[in-house]
Amino acid sequence: MKENNSISITGMTCASCAxxxxxxxxxxxxxxxxxxxFATEKLTYDYDTDKVDxxxxxxxxxxxxxxxxxESRVSEVTIPISGMTCASCAANIDKSIRKIQGIESVNVNxxxxxxxxxxxATETRISAIKQAIVKAGYEPLDIEIKENxxxxxxxxxxxxxxxxxxxxISMIFSLPLLVIAMGHMLGLPxxxxxxxxxxxxxxxxxxxxxxxxxxxVGNKFYTVGFTTLFRGAPNMDTLIGIGTGAAVxxxxxxxxxxxxxxxxxxxxxxxETAGVIITLILLGKxxxxxxxxxxxxxxxxxxxxxxKTALVIQNGEEVVLPIDEVEVGDIIIVKPGEKIPVDGIVxxxxxxxxxxxxxxxxxxxxxxxxxxxxxxxxxxxxxxxxNATKVGKDTALAQIVKLVxxxxxxxxxxxxxxxVIASYFVPVVIVIxxxxxxxxxxxxxxVIFSLTIFIAVLVIACPCALGLATPTAxxxxxGKGAEYGVLIKGGQPLETAHKIDTxxxxxxxxxxxxxxxxxxxxxxxxxxxxxxxxxxxxxEKGSEHPLGEAIVLKAEQEGVVFTDITGFVAIPGHxxxxxxxxxxxxxxxxxxxxxxxxxxxxxxxxxxxxxxxKTPMYISVDNKLAGIIAVADTxxxxxxxxxxxxxxxxxxxxxxxxxxxRTANAIAKQVGIDLVLSEVLPEDKANEVKKLQxxxxxxxxxxxxxxxxxxxxxxxxxxxxxxxxxxAIESADIVLMRSDLLDVVTALQLSKQxxxxxxxxxxxAFAYNTAGIPIAAGLLLAFGGPKLNPMIAGGAMAxxxxxxxxxxxxxxxxxxxx
Numbered sequence: 001m002k003e004n005n006s007i008s009i010t011g012m013t014c015a016s017c018a019x020x021x022x023x024x025x026x027x028x029x030x031x032x033x034x035x036x037x038f039a040t041e042k043l044t045y046d047y048d049t050d051k052v053d054x055x056x057x058x059x060x061x062x063x064x065x066x067x068x069x070x071e072s073r074v075s076e077v078t079i080p081i082s083g084m085t086c087a088s089c090a091a092n093i094d095k096s097i098r099k100i101q102g103i104e105s106v107n108v109n110x111x112x113x114x115x116x117x118x119x120x121a122t123e124t125r126i127s128a129i130k131q132a133i134v135k136a137g138y139e140p141l142d143i144e145i146k147e148n149x150x151x152x153x154x155x156x157x158x159x160x161x162x163x164x165x166x167x168x169i170s171m172i173f174s175l176p177l178l179v180i181a182m183g184h185m186l187g188l189p190x191x192x193x194x195x196x197x198x199x200x201x202x203x204x205x206x207x208x209x210x211x212x213x214x215x216x217v218g219n220k221f222y223t224v225g226f227t228t229l230f231r232g233a234p235n236m237d238t239l240i241g242i243g244t245g246a247a248v249x250x251x252x253x254x255x256x257x258x259x260x261x262x263x264x265x266x267x268x269x270x271x272e273t274a275g276v277i278i279t280l281i282l283l284g285k286x287x288x289x290x291x292x293x294x295x296x297x298x299x300x301x302x303x304x305x306x307x308k309t310a311l312v313i314q315n316g317e318e319v320v321l322p323i324d325e326v327e328v329g330d331i332i333i334v335k336p337g338e339k340i341p342v343d344g345i346v347x348x349x350x351x352x353x354x355x356x357x358x359x360x361x362x363x364x365x366x367x368x369x370x371x372x373x374x375x376x377x378x379x380x381x382x383x384x385x386x387n388a389t390k391v392g393k394d395t396a397l398a399q400i401v402k403l404v405x406x407x408x409x410x411x412x413x414x415x416x417x418x419x420v421i422a423s424y425f426v427p428v429v430i431v432i433x434x435x436x437x438x439x440x441x442x443x444x445x446x447v448i449f450s451l452t453i454f455i456a457v458l459v460i461a462c463p464c465a466l467g468l469a470t471p472t473a474x475x476x477x478x479g480k481g482a483e484y485g486v487l488i489k490g491g492q493p494l495e496t497a498h499k500i501d502t503x504x505x506x507x508x509x510x511x512x513x514x515x516x517x518x519x520x521x522x523x524x525x526x527x528x529x530x531x532x533x534x535x536x537x538x539x540e541k542g543s544e545h546p547l548g549e550a551i552v553l554k555a556e557q558e559g560v561v562f563t564d565i566t567g568f569v570a571i572p573g574h575x576x577x578x579x580x581x582x583x584x585x586x587x588x589x590x591x592x593x594x595x596x597x598x599x600x601x602x603x604x605x606x607x608x609x610x611x612x613x614k615t616p617m618y619i620s621v622d623n624k625l626a627g628i629i630a631v632a633d634t635x636x637x638x639x640x641x642x643x644x645x646x647x648x649x650x651x652x653x654x655x656x657x658x659x660x661x662r663t664a665n666a667i668a669k670q671v672g673i674d675l676v677l678s679e680v681l682p683e684d685k686a687n688e689v690k691k692l693q694x695x696x697x698x699x700x701x702x703x704x705x706x707x708x709x710x711x712x713x714x715x716x717x718x719x720x721x722x723x724x725x726x727x728a729i730e731s732a733d734i735v736l737m738r739s740d741l742l743d744v745v746t747a748l749q750l751s752k753q754x755x756x757x758x759x760x761x762x763x764x765a766f767a768y769n770t771a772g773i774p775i776a777a778g779l780l781l782a783f784g785g786p787k788l789n790p791m792i793a794g795g796a797m798a799x800x801x802x803x804x805x806x807x808x809x810x811x812x813x814x815x816x817x818x
Contacts, residue, residue, distance in 0.1 A: 005054065006044045009036065010067035011224055013237050013285075016426045017066065020228065024064035028052050037471045065227045077126055077322075078116045080141040081108075081133060089138065096136035100124050126325050163286040166217045170282050174275035177210040181272035200266035204255040207271040211248060218244075218278040234426040240281060242430070243458035243790065244274035250451055270451070273790045277459055287802045305376040306397055310341035313385075330388045334379045342375040343390035351382030425461070429773065433457035436777035455790040456776035461769055469761035472808035477754035480814050485722070485737035486747045493717050493733035497751035499698045500717060503646060503744065504677070504689060506703035507657035507664065510721055511671060511741070512633040514704070516546050518554035519614055520630035522605055530560060532627040536619050538563040539578045539587050547617060550631045575617075586620045593618050593625065602628050613666025639671045642741035647672065649748060652697075656680055656688055656711070686710035702744055719744060746816040757811055761804045768800045 012018060018036035021043060025034040030051025036043045045057065058068045084090060090108040093115055097106045102123025108115045117129055130140040180203070183190060190196075196203040215222075218240075225241030228234055247270040254265035312321050313331040326332070326342050334340050340353065350368040355377040367373060373386055375395040392398065437454035441447065474491045481488045488494050505511050521529050537555030540548035541562055555562070567579040574595065575588015586592060593600050598620050600606070606616040606628055614632040618625065643653050654675035657664050664678035677688050685703075689711045692699050701708070701715035712718030712732045720732030721739045736743040781787045 005047070006042050007054075007057070007061070008069035009041055009043055009061060010069055011220075012036075012038060012041055012066060013224070016234065017228070020064045020231075021061055021066055024060045025057055028056060028060055031057075065224065065231055075324075076116065076118045077129065078114050079126075079129065079133065080114050082113070082139040082141055084108075084113055084138060092136045093133055093138060096132040097129055100128055100132055103129075126322060160286065160289045163282060163289055167279065167282040167286050170214045170217045170275070170279040173210045173213045174272070174279040177207055177214075177275045178272050180210070181207060181269065196266045200263040201255070201258050203266055204251075204258050204269055207269055208251065208255055211251070211271040211275045214275040214278050215244075215248065218282065221278065221281075234430065238426060239429060239458040239461060240277070243433075243455040244277050246451060247271070247274040247277075247455055247790070250448075270448075270455075273455065277455075277790060287805075305339075307339040307341045307376070311335075324392070326388055326391050328388055328391055332386055332388055334373075334384050334386070336379060336381050336383065338379055340373050340375055340377050340379055340386075342388050343395045344373055344386040344388045346371050346373060346384050346386045349382055349384035351384050352380045354378040354380055425769075429458065429461040432461075432773060432777065440778060452787065452790060453776070453778050456788045457773060459790050460772040460776045460788070469765050469804050469808075470758050472805055473754050473758045473761060473811060476808050476811040477750055477757070477814075480811055481747065481750050484743065484746055484750075484816060485740075486743050486750065487735040487737060488747065488750075489733050489735075494751055495755055496698070497700070497717050497734070497748055498755045500651060500700045500748060502652045502654060502692055502697040503700045503702060504654045504656050504692065504711070504715070505673075505741075506685075506701075506708050506711075507655050507659060507667060508633060509704045510702055511639045511655060511667065511673075512635050514633065516550040516615070516631045516633050518550055518629060519632045519634065520609065521627065522602055522630075523627035524601060524625055527621070527626045529627075530558070532619055532629070533558065534560045534563065535580060535583075535585050535621065535626070536587055536617070536629055538565055538580055539568075539576060539585055541565070547615060547631045551617070551629060583621050584623070586618070586623075588618060590616070590618065593620065596620070596623065598623055598625055601625055610662060611666060613663045613670070615663075635667060635670055636741060638740050638742045642745055643672045645742065645745040646748075649745070651748070654692070656685055686714040689714045700744075702741070704739075719747065742816070749816060750814060753814055754811060757808060761807055764807070765800065765804055 009021060012021070018038045021036045022034045025031055025043065025045060028047075030048035031045060032048070033046040034043065035045070043057075043061065047057065061068050081093065084093070094106050094108045097103060097108075097115065097117060100119075102120035104118040104120065106115065106117050115129075115133070119129065133140045179188065180190065180194060190203075192198050194202045194206050221237045221240040222245060225234075225237030225239070229238045229242075251269045251271040251274070254269050257265045307323060309320050309322055310326050310330075311333045312319050312326065313333065318333060323341055331347070332341060332344065334351075336351070346367050346369050348369065350366070353365050353367050353373060355365055355374055367384065372389075373384070374397070375390075376397045390396070433454050436457055437450040440453050441450040470491075474494060477494060478488045478490075488497075508514050518533075521533060523529055523532050533551070533555050537552050537560055540551050563580050565578040565580050567577075569577040571577060571588065571592060574592040575586060578585050578587075586596060586598070590600070590603075590606065598618075600618075602618075602625065606618070609616045609628070609630040612632075614630040617629045617631060619627050619629065646653050652674050653672070654677060655664065655668055655673045656677040657667075658680055659667075659678060661676070661678040664676050667673075668676045680688055685701075685708065689699055689701055693714075693716070699715050700717040700719055701711045702719045702721070703709075703712055704721035708720075712720060717734060718732040719734045719736060722735055722737040734747050736747070776788045778787060779785075
């Protein structure tokens with residue numbers, strides 16, 4: 001059976017690490033996809049459960065030299081207990097709770113009559129703990145909850161604090177090291193006891209003593225760097241480890257030579273080079289970690305919308321439960337001003353609900369019995385009771401969070417370029433560093449000079465910026481889209497969207513509102529508008545035909561009084577005949593009037609309505625034409641503006657519909673459509689999209705119905721309207737939560753800006769390395785220019801990663817140009 005999963009990885013420092021993990025996992029039989037996102041530090045994989053299991057995948061990651069973070073969520077709950085009388089009671093409860101899988105710790109306090117339990121929320125739930133208390137013979141009371149989410153947020157914050165601590169320790173030792181090593185060159189006095197002219201051995205030893213704590217703090221560069229080197233998959237740590245390790249080893253050698261009386265070695269110790277490089281890179285990694293945290297703020301905002309508790313009716317009583325304890329079928333009470341905890345259907349009461357956090361619509365939506373409510377939306381006014389239909393990971397909010405998380409962890413095709421280059425980059429850099437160092441040595445330069453070149457090349461070439469260029473921009477871009485109600489399902493559609501040159505819109509429910517409304521009422525002599533509307537609405541009362549429903553709705557809005565009818569007769573394909581107040585009323589199409597030989601004095605007006613895409617409904621009273629009611633599926637307010645904006649972007653706009661050509665052309669004329677594909681059967685929509693693709697167009701399809709799903713899947717980018725069917729949303733690459741066509745423009749603008757940002761990042765990352773390596777190798781020096789100091793190379797390398805991240809964060813300023 002095929003499954004998709006993801007796992008958090010520790011120990012990665014650059015794109016080469018990500019490639020090493022991908023290669024190691026991809027070798028396993030049963031793995032069809034292995035993609036590592038360096039920015040999110042996650043591996044996403046598709047695997048056949050019959051051929052490989054998760055433990056084997058974890059082992060493959062560890063064999064590549066990296067760690068696996070076990071996903072866990074430890075929660076703590078304090079449950080007051082009734083009925084305890086002695087220590088054995090507490091012991092019985094303790095024993096009963098510990099039998100449950102996922103229990104971390106139990107502390108039953110007889111004095112306070114409370115049990116404090118830490119448990120894995122992914123393995124058990126509070127209801128199971130309560131049940132264990134009941135089984136032991138005691139009664140659990142209302143609970144007090146303290147949650148400790150041991151998830152990505154906590155891990156990220158812990159990693160940031162550790163990096164900062166390492167940087168501070170490293171700086172404390174490397175600053176005096178730098179002053180001692182370089183200060184006398186700048187005229188700074190040194191105490192005689194460590195002055196290189198008077199006491200060269202003390203001068204060397206104090207530097208060695210100061211660099212050792214820095215080496216210990218930066219030990220990961222050596223443990224990981226050399227481990228990956230020996231496994232044939234060198235990474236950024238390898239470059240740092242070799243470069244600074246060579247400097248330290250040479251310094252130790254020089255110290256030994258000084259001890260044997262060769263004091264000239266005191267001028268070239270290189271301890272400060274290793275110390276300062278490690279300090280600068282730790283600072284760069286810390287700043288990188290801070291920036292990474294900012295890229296996922298959209299997820300944090302979305303998750304923060306969910307309420308923590310729900311007021312549930314249990315056994316006739318109102319009980320406050322943690323959100324995790326709510327089950328499908330629970331009856332939940334929501335008071336005015338409170339957040340709706342989960343998805344459900346209203347069973348009692350009415351209110352207006354603010355759904356703007358999910359849909360972007362600022363106007364509250366009226367809710368009454370039978371209406372759906374969405375978790376995390378806000379109940380504005382009335383008290384409502386609703387039946388929970390979706391809880392936990394099935395709620396709309398949870399699905400949106402997962403969608404954004406998946407998108408942020410995915411790779412755009414453009415990322416493959418960086419991945420391929422990074423996989424070859426580190427080994428090539430090591431070769432270049434060795435060749436450059438040897439070349440200068442062979443040309444007559446000293447070992448010291450050649451070592452400087454060797455270290456500078458290794459340090460300046462670290463490929464962190466390459467690994468961060470794409471995923472960080474995708475994370476910020478998809479997160480920004482979510483803020484505006486545009487859910488992009490990954491890097492592929494995000495990248496493809498900027499190439500779109502043709503957009504095909506479904507008509508009904510996409511360009512139009514999807515439900516007919518009365519647009520015009522014309523009457524003949526001796527009749528007035530209200531009379532005709534009252535007759536037509538009374539005749540159609542109870543009708544399930546969309547046109548009839550439109551007339552009834554119009555009458556209700558106008559406050560028309562309905563009249564009882566008798567003798568209802570349906571005339572298939574034509575209309576209806578009824579008796580109202582001893583009058584014979586016919587309501588139907590032009591054919592009905594012709595069959596009954598009724599003089600059509602409004603034929604010219606009816607044809608005009610038809611040319612405008614409206615459906616004329618004739619009404620006659622006692623075989624005389626009384627009037628026409630025009631009904632139409634009106635265009636959405638935003639359709640014209642959205643299509644104009646698309647034209648401004650140079651995009652051709654088509655409309656596809658099953659309607660007749662005349663109606664389709666009328667709608668197209670109203671909103672400025674370029675190409676009309678009318679009278680298309682539902683099953684042929686995908687073929688029409690394919691025809692456009694065969695003509696060389698890159699096509700996006702926008703739709704909302706089940707019949708649009710094949711076309712959404714066929715298109716290069718499928719865009720579903722959020723109010724549409726689940727099938728359409730599942731088939732699409734992008735979902736517009738607000739059902740606003742202007743958000744199609746937003747999606748394209750966001751795609752263009754994100755891809756531009758990625759290209760900028762890749763350009764600067766490549767340009768930096770391309771220019772930096774020759775300079776570090778001594779190209780400028782060969783033509784009389786300066787030599788690059790390895791410490792400056794280290795600072796420049798750290799700055800390159802931070803600059804790429806800061807450029808990606810500029811996307812956070814994105815605003816739709818509407």
